[in-house]
């Protein structure tokens with residue numbers, strides 16, 4: 001299949017989840033992200049790669065307005081979720097973040113029980129009407145996060161007592177308990193050992209059948225393993241965006257080539 005046909009298929013209205021156009025971010029006078037255009041598609045894992053400080057996390061945080069929480073950050077441009085402008089003043093960022101969930105680099109369970117960590121989002125968003133329904137959501141979320149079998153007999157134990165890899169899967173369960181449409185993951189495996197990393201990577205592949213997944217990673221091997229689309233950032237610019245296989249085997253921009261061959265970064 002040639003690239004043009006891929007492009008036509010990929011941008012069909014059903015596949016498009018997030019459409020970002022001319023996104024710029026300034027932190028005070030520093031121009032951290034420069035005119036970025038990206039399409040995030042349903043059923044895909046999209047990896048953001050690039051050297052430290054190139055703007056990957058800054059752009060990721062634009063997608064659920066987490067930059068709103070950073071006083072110095074000013075975001076311009078347009079980002080649509082299902083065709084709706086997420087920066088429209090009518091949009092409630094808390095509701096938006098239930099639809100566009102996020103998992104951070106360091107597992108950060110709340111100082112609550114395993115059950116309450118997962119139940120928190122459905123409770124504050126009023127998504128369940130009874131205790132039985134809440135129990136179902138918690139179990140389903142822990143199952144989707146591949147953690148249920150390890151914790152089902154100790155749901156009242158503190159989430160912080162789990163291993164690092166289990167804590168990260170708990171955070172994934174917490175993020176998916178509100179039935180998000182997009183899951184943003186900022187270096188989700190960087191604090192994990194190789195076994196826990198493999199478990200989370202396997203999970204990411206399963207999750208993409210339910211949500212669009214976006215992952216920031218420093219590991220090119222991980223990007224190649226888990227993603228279908230890759231965006232390469234450099235000095236605040238989106239240099240190249242395309243099929244992961246093409247980016248890693250036949251990059252079009254010399255800067256991408258230098259990065260994947262280890263010459264920059």
Ligand SMILES: Nc1ncnc2c1ncn2[C@@H]1O[C@H](COP(=O)(O)OP(=O)(O)OP(=O)(O)O)[C@@H](O)[C@H]1O
Nearest residue numbers: 027032050051052053054055056057058059070072
């Ligand atoms: N809260 C902030 N205040 C001021 N500047 C920031 C802030 N967060 C990021 N920056 C700056 O914006 C630029 C992009 O940072 P960002 O964290 O998005 O890069 P990154 O590609 O995710 O880096 P890394 O791979 O090291 O996490 C950097 O120059 C960084 O110093």
